[in-house]
Amino acid sequence: MRTRWRASTAGLILSVVACAGKSAAERIAEHDRVRVAWEETARFVGAEWIGGAIPDAYATRTLDRANEELRADSEKLQKDDMPDEARARLGEALEATRARVDTLRLAVGASDRASVARLVRDSPRANADSLLRQVALR
16 A cells, blocks of 8 residues: 555656646647557557457456556646646547547457457547647647
């Protein structure tokens, strides 16, 4: 318990120091990069799991971790100093990504390869030039 608290405190301190001096646009871009990275990780895990390249336990742990990290970034977003409209748009994007990761996790847990294939195929393509980030940096 004590170790977890220390790790959480250290993470909070690092995130505050890392965000110091950054503009709102840079912080928006950083939050969106986190979202995009975990969304693409989830897509990759789903695709590799369908092909049998990774075991169920690894896929489950990775998707659980994606969900945890997206939740943590959502919490950081609420504390970040940025325009309310940007916070709302980022929050919606993070929640949509979390919902897709949750659905993918449930399908992997149920060994439903058809659903995972559909989710991987139908999930929106995320990339480094996210529309949200482009708008923020103008």
